[in-house]
Amino acid sequence: MKTPESVLKSTRQAIEQLLNEEASTFGATVPRANHLIDEKEKLDIKYYLRHRVETVRRIRATAATDALALAAMVQEDYEAARRWADYVETEMNHDRLYLADLKAHGLSETAVLGTPPMPATTVLMQLLMQRIAEFGSLPAVAYSLYVEWNSSIASRKVVERAGAALSEDHVKGARAHTGIDDKDGHYDVMVDIACSVMQARRYPMQILEGLIREIAAVFRGYFHELHLYAAPAANGDARARQAA
DSSP: OOOOHHHHHHHHHHHHHHHHHHHHHHHHHSTTTTTTTOTTSOOOHHHHHHHHHHHHHHHHHHHHHHHHHHHHHHHHOHHHHHHHHHHHHHHHTHHHHHHHHHHHTTOOHHHHHTSOOOHHHHHHHHHHHHHHHHHTTHHHHHHHHHHHHHIIIIIHHHHHHHHHHSOGGGSHHHHHHHHHHHHHTHHHHHHHHHHHHHHHHTOOHHHHHHHHHHHHHHHHHHHHHHHHHHHHHHHHHHHHHHHO
16 A cells, blocks of 8 residues: 555654654763764774674574564555565675675674674564564564664764775675665665555554664663673773873
């Protein structure tokens, strides 16, 4: 079912207001919240690489929940499911882009996939599976809305910062990823699919908002974990600056 433009517009406005609120909460509560985009700081390589490894782990893990969502969406809105299937096929291949970048750092695919996921990633997968069982495909779409919006806001800055600190060979995959998202308009596609699913299920906007808030909270937890993982290196850099 085609979503009326007025509904698309109002839904987009509500989503973006919420996502901006969540971004403010992230900035106010997460240690080194802007580290990946703050050019004034020296890039913490340990932090950056672990983040890229976890990105691959999440892509692989959410392929399963995306498939569950597709099975549900076929029953909810078949035309929306076609677009979702195209999106999922593209996303499933993005692990290759980040694996290529990690290989430039000397990390093999075996090493990356042998790295246990961070606790927040496990929590994320449990949350998505539980919510898909309750609400159908919408939780997976909410996750994609969250990550695609954040990607549109920050990913290019992260790539530029990492490319300047490392080399272009270390960010070829990440740069290709941002190009694909821009070309295919993934965030816009997700807004459209979310509207279609909510119409089909007759869900109020509050359900999508609640799902996005839950997902945002898990990501705050993830970046707390990432900070703690790299904290010894960060503290060492701080001590070195003080000694100088």
